[in-house]
Amino acid sequence: MGDGVENHKLGSSISKEGRMKSQNLVFGKKSGDVDYMGFPHTLKHQQKKFEKTGDSNITNRSIVVNSTNEKEETMNAKDGSVAHTRDNSMLLAEVVHSEGNIAPALRAVFDSPNVEIAEFLDALGAESRKLDGDIERLCNVHYQGFVSSIDRLLQLRNHGRQLQTHIHHVKQQVADAGFGLLATTSALVKQRRKQHNMLQTIDTLNACVPALRLFYKANAQMKAGRFYSVIKTLEELEAHHLTQAIQSQIPNIRLEVKREAFADMRKFLEEARNNAREIGAATIQQAQKSQNLAASTTQQLETSSLKSSEDGTIDDTTLHAISLDIDFAPIYSCWHVCQALDASDDCIAYYKAERRKQTQLVIIPSTSLVSITDFKEYFEQLAGFFLVEEIVLSTTSGFLSKQYLEELWHNAQAKIAQVMDTELARCSTASMLRSVKHLIVSFARVLQEYDYSVGRIMDVLLDIRVKYQSVLMTSTGETLRGILLNDNYTPIQLSSIEQYQNLLERYPFTNISDDEVTLPVTVEFSDAVPNIYVEVKQFIYMTWLYVDNIGLSNTEVDELVRQSTNQLLSKVLSGTMSRIVRERRLTLAQLMQISVNTRHLETACEILEEYVSSLTRTLADNIHITKLYAASDFKDARSSAEYRIIELLCEQIDQCLELADYDWSPLEPKASSSTFMYDLLAYLTTMFASLTNLPREVATNAYFMTCKHLRTKLLELAQNSEIKKINLNGIKSFARDVELCEDYANSCPVIEDGDELLRDLFTPLRQLVDLFMNEDWSSYVHLEERKTRYPSLQPDIVLLWLEKFDDTARHGIFRSGDDRRKARQVESATKALRQEIGAHT
Numbered sequence: 001m002g003d004g005v006e007n008h009k010l011g012s013s014i015s016k017e018g019r020m021k022s023q024n025l026v027f028g029k030k031s032g033d034v035d036y037m038g039f040p041h042t043l044k045h046q047q048k049k050f051e052k053t054g055d056s057n058i059t060n061r062s063i064v065v066n067s068t069n070e071k072e073e074t075m076n077a078k079d080g081s082v083a084h085t086r087d088n089s090m091l092l093a094e095v096v097h098s099e100g101n102i103a104p105a106l107r108a109v110f111d112s113p114n115v116e117i118a119e120f121l122d123a124l125g126a127e128s129r130k131l132d133g134d135i136e137r138l139c140n141v142h143y144q145g146f147v148s149s150i151d152r153l154l155q156l157r158n159h160g161r162q163l164q165t166h167i168h169h170v171k172q173q174v175a176d177a178g179f180g181l182l183a184t185t186s187a188l189v190k191q192r193r194k195q196h197n198m199l200q201t202i203d204t205l206n207a208c209v210p211a212l213r214l215f216y217k218a219n220a221q222m223k224a225g226r227f228y229s230v231i232k233t234l235e236e237l238e239a240h241h242l243t244q245a246i247q248s249q250i251p252n253i254r255l256e257v258k259r260e261a262f263a264d265m266r267k268f269l270e271e272a273r274n275n276a277r278e279i280g281a282a283t284i285q286q287a288q289k290s291q292n293l294a295a296s297t298t299q300q301l302e303t304s305s306l307k308s309s310e311d312g313t314i315d316d317t318t319l320h321a322i323s324l325d326i327d328f329a330p331i332y333s334c335w336h337v338c339q340a341l342d343a344s345d346d347c348i349a350y351y352k353a354e355r356r357k358q359t360q361l362v363i364i365p366s367t368s369l370v371s372i373t374d375f376k377e378y379f380e381q382l383a384g385f386f387l388v389e390e391i392v393l394s395t396t397s398g399f400l401s402k403q404y405l406e407e408l409w410h411n412a413q414a415k416i417a418q419v420m421d422t423e424l425a426r427c428s429t430a431s432m433l434r435s436v437k438h439l440i441v442s443f444a445r446v447l448q449e450y451d452y453s454v455g456r457i458m459d460v461l462l463d464i465r466v467k468y469q470s471v472l473m474t475s476t477g478e479t480l481r482g483i484l485l486n487d488n489y490t491p492i493q494l495s496s497i498e499q500y501q502n503l504l505e506r507y508p509f510t511n512i513s514d515d516e517v518t519l520p521v522t523v524e525f526s527d528a529v530p531n532i533y534v535e536v537k538q539f540i541y542m543t544w545l546y547v548d549n550i551g552l553s554n555t556e557v558d559e560l561v562r563q564s565t566n567q568l569l570s571k572v573l574s575g576t577m578s579r580i581v582r583e584r585r586l587t588l589a590q591l592m593q594i595s596v597n598t599r600h601l602e603t604a605c606e607i608l609e610e611y612v613s614s615l616t617r618t619l620a621d622n623i624h625i626t627k628l629y630a631a632s633d634f635k636d637a638r639s640s641a642e643y644r645i646i647e648l649l650c651e652q653i654d655q656c657l658e659l660a661d662y663d664w665s666p667l668e669p670k671a672s673s674s675t676f677m678y679d680l681l682a683y684l685t686t687m688f689a690s691l692t693n694l695p696r697e698v699a700t701n702a703y704f705m706t707c708k709h710l711r712t713k714l715l716e717l718a719q720n721s722e723i724k725k726i727n728l729n730g731i732k733s734f735a736r737d738v739e740l741c742e743d744y745a746n747s748c749p750v751i752e753d754g755d756e757l758l759r760d761l762f763t764p765l766r767q768l769v770d771l772f773m774n775e776d777w778s779s780y781v782h783l784e785e786r787k788t789r790y791p792s793l794q795p796d797i798v799l800l801w802l803e804k805f806d807d808t809a810r811h812g813i814f815r816s817g818d819d820r821r822k823a824r825q826v827e828s829a830t831k832a833l834r835q836e837i838g839a840h841t
Contacts (some may be wrong), residue, residue, distance in 0.1 A: 008399045021302070021319075092123050096131075101607060150242040160584050177316060211237055254341055259339040262350065264330035269354050275326050276362070276384030281376075283383055284442045287449075331392065335399050348399060358385070359408065359653040363415045367422040372435045379443040382416070390450040406453070413456035420460050424467060430475060434470040434546055437461060441549050447641055468546055469564055476539045477572040487528035489590040491693070495520040507531040508607060510650060511601065524693055532573065532603045537611060540565055544615045558616035565608065573601075577637035581644050588648050591641045596637040596693050605634075642694075646702050649687065650709045656680040657713050664723050664730035665806070673740040674744040680710075681744045688748070703748050707761050710741060714765055719797055726804045728772070735769040740760060772801065777829035798834040802826060 091112065094105045109120055153259070217235040285455050331351075338347035362385050369375050386409065393400045418435075427433055440461055444454040494500050497514055500521070504510070509523070543564045547557045580586075582595060605628045612628075613619065677715035684706060691699040745758040767790045770779055779785040780798060805826065 030171070045769040055390070064814070082812070089575065090209050091120065092127060095124065096127055098238075107339070130361065139834050148689065179773040257337060258341055258343060261334040262347075265334040265351065266354075267349070268328070268334075269351075269358070271357050271389045272326055273362075273385075277377060277380045278384065279326065279387055280380035280383030280385075280443075280446075282438075284380060287442045287446050288438075292383060326388070328391070328395065332396070335396060344398070351399075355389070356408070359412060363412055363419065365419065365423070368426070370573050370601055371427070371433055372439075375423075375436050375439055376824050379439045382412075382815060383443050383446050386412075386447060386452065387450065390452075405602040409447075409452055410456075417456060417460045418465070420464065424464060427467075430468060430542060433471060434462060434542070437464060437468070437546055437550070439771040440464075461550045465546060465550075465560075469543065472539065472542055473568060473572065476535060476568060477576070479535050480573050481576050482530050483531045484576055487526055487531075489526055489528075489586075491596075492523045492525065492527060494523065499594065503530060507533045509603070526597060529597050529600045529604070532601065533607075536565070536568065536573070536604075537569055538609060539616070540608065540612055546610075554617050558612065558618045561612050561616060562609075565612065566628055569605070571626065574633040574637050578640050581637065581640045586644070588645055589690070591645045592691060592694055594641040595638050595645070598634040598641070599695075642698055643750065646705045649684065649702065649706045652683065653680060653706065653710050653713060656683075658718065659718060660783065662717065662730070662734070664734075664804075665725040666729045668734065669729040669732035670736060673736045677737045677740055681740065683749075685744070700748075704758060704761070707741075707745050707758055711762050711765060712740070714738070715797065718765075718768065723804055725806050726801055727806060729770055731772045735773065738765045738769055744767065764792040766799060768801070772796065774807070775825075777802070777825055781832045795833050795837055799830065799837060802830045802833065 011473070061213050089103060095102055098105055100104075109117065189463050214237045218230050218237070221229045221233060237497050293800070335344075335347060338344050361380050365374075365378055367374075369378055389400070389405055389408070393402065393405055397609075420440075424433065424436065427436075440457060444457045447457075448454050492503065492504065496519065497517075500517055500519070502512060503523075509525075509529075540561060544557065544561050547560045552560070577594065581591065586594070609628050656676050656679065660674065688699065688703055691702065694702075699713055714737070745761055748758055771790060771793065776789070786793075802823070
């Protein structure tokens with residue numbers, strides 16, 4: 001059985017080799033050039049591969065194999081010969097009959113010790129030649145049949161091409177015939193439809209013939225005077241023939257009439273939506289004309305208010321005339337048709353559903369409202385929409401209800417408020433907010449004339465007012481800050497009547513007429529005062545322009561205007577002035593001008609109060625009216641400026657005294673006061689001479705504070721810890737400076753004669769130098785005499801001077817024989833003062 005299997009494998013291999021051989025013959029390959037199935041070619045390829053991997057490896061392997069074989073032949077020649085033959089046969093069979101990868105079989109050939117490679121190759125070559133012969137014989141047997149088959153295939157290809165051409169031609173003929181058949185079929189269908197309609201018409205006419213005959217019969221009976229017969233004939237006609245002919249078409253006709261009526265309503269709704277903006281624009285324009293909301297001056301606004309009291313409402317006839325530019329006939333027709341067809345509920349439900357959808361489209365803008373034109377178109381669309389609703393309500397009976405319209409408007413107001421909050425949040429200019437306010441007022445007034453409740457719309461205006469006031473306050477505050485920063489801080493010089501009149505127009509600071517004024521003239525305040533007055537007045541007007549005509553009383557309008565003005569003056573203007581005084585390095589002249597300006601601004605507040613009352617048409621002396629209390633806030637800014645004036649003067653004193661280089665123990669006393677003291681007092685005298693614009697109490701306070709500071713600095717100078725020694729010559733020199741300060745205090749240019757405010761200001765210094773120059777230490781030690789003769793002199797500075805006092809000059813106090821006695825007096829006074837000061841500490 002094993003031989004059978006091997007024979008079968010060998011046969012299959014031969015047949016396979018035969019097929020490959022035949023292919024080689026067909027495609028022009030020789031039998032010797034065996035391809036991938038040719039075993040000799042494969043073995044040669046494997047041998048070349050091994051040669052490429054390295055001759056040394058093959059040589060070594062050959063040496064090892066030969067040596068091994070020689071040993072085996074020597075040991076057992078007979079057994080080796082048998083094993084050698086069996087291994088060659090098995091490996092050859094495996095290589096020849098393998099249908100897959102032959103690499104393992106070849107590896108076994110080279111790895112087996114019982115196989116001679118040369119003998120294996122010879123056996124393999126003999127087997128290959130045998131198979132080649134078999135293949136060649138097999139191919140010779142089947143070659144003629146193969147050639148015949150190829151010829152038949154070529155003939156079949158030609159027949160296929162002819163058949164394809166014929167099929168394409170037949171297909172085109174079928175398509176042409178199909179188009180003709182389709183046209184014929186369409187014509188046949190039309191003719192059949194006509195035939196059907198004709199037959200249906202004939203049947204209908206035949207059904208009407210009895211009715212026509214009865215009608216003719218009734219006419220004949222009427223002419224013959226047979227009235228009872230006429231009635232019977234008509235009853236028969238109405239009960240039988242007429243109903244049978246037409247009754248079946250009546251529902252269809254009713255349905256078609258309803259569809260056409262609803263189509264007309266849809267056209268009306270579309271037209272109403274498209275024309276809503278034109279209707280609203282015309283109505284709002286009429287409302288604005290009646291109220292004259294676009295007036296640009298106060299006089300025009302007041303005139304407008306007087307006219308509004310005369311013709312305070314818009315003529316309803318005018319509004320309806322404007323609104324009726326749209327054709328309402330379709331909706332009236334649809335409503336009457338639906339009433340006749342008993343479909344009133346369907347008509348009302350359809351109309352309400354469509355209008356609610358349109359309400360959402362009208363209220364919610366498709367794009368952001370970024371300009372006043374966008375807001376104008378938005379409110380015109382809203383006004384036109386709700387005017388159409390009101391007209392439909394008032395011109396129909398039972399179609400719409402007042403409750404429906406109020407509910408629709410109530411929901412719309414809440415959504416309008418949300419839209420305004422969203423859209424106006426991006427608005428940053430007061431002019432645009434004010435323009436939107438005018439649009440809302442006109443919009444609300446138009447709807448109010450049609451009995452719409454506009455309370456929520458007015459609340460929207462109050463909500464917008466908060467943002468408007470914030471934006472206006474910010475812009476005005478920036479303008480005021482620019483005015484203050486760019487001011488020249490110089491009194492205004494007027495040299496002509498035109499300048500004087502121009503200033504009075506801007507800021508009415510006086511009642512002196514043009515004829516009475518003497519030119520040239522200098523006013524106390526700088527350009528900042530009239531500029532601030534004009535800006536604040538403009539702020540008041542802009543504030544009033546918004547709160548007017550929004551449903552508030554005159555008192556409420558006045559209250560809001562005054563509150564906003566107070567906030568501007570107190571928090572913005574006064575605060576800005578205080579910050580400028582604190583943060584900027586202003587000169588004394590600038591600070592003095594700021595102090596003067598604040599006083600005039602306080603006066604300007606009174607004029608502004610009158611202006612507010614004239615705008616709001618209220619009485620200025622009403623006890624319930626809020627006053628402009630910002631005048632008191634200006635005092636804070638003025639106090640800051642005046643305090644800063646004193647600080648600058650004191651800083652100048654400090655700078656001068658820091659340069660002072662006192663010699664407390666010179667050999668000779670100075671013949672005059674110190675140079676730096678002359679310069680300092682000359683500077684102070686010049687500065688106070690320029691304080692004539694300041695109120696006397698302010699200038700007096702500044703003079704007093706600077707003298708007090710000068711006294712304090714001189715006392716600090718006398719107590720300087722760096723002083724090592726003091727003699728009588730140094731004290732005499734210091735006394736001359738003290739005397740100069742006393743003369744300065746007594747010659748104050750801002751204090752009237754006889755005023756003793758500054759007389760005792762330098763008394764401590766005077767008592768100090770007198771004590772040492774008179775050598776009156778014993779009197780100072782006794783408390784009772786000290787209170788009488790030296791009440792302002794503190795013991796600390798006396799002790800300091802006594803401890804450093806050393807008069808060794810030639811003309812000193814110890815030049816005579818009484819030196820020891822005077823020295824003991826100094827030591828005694830020093831000891832007594834130390835004990836006194838120690839007891840108090």
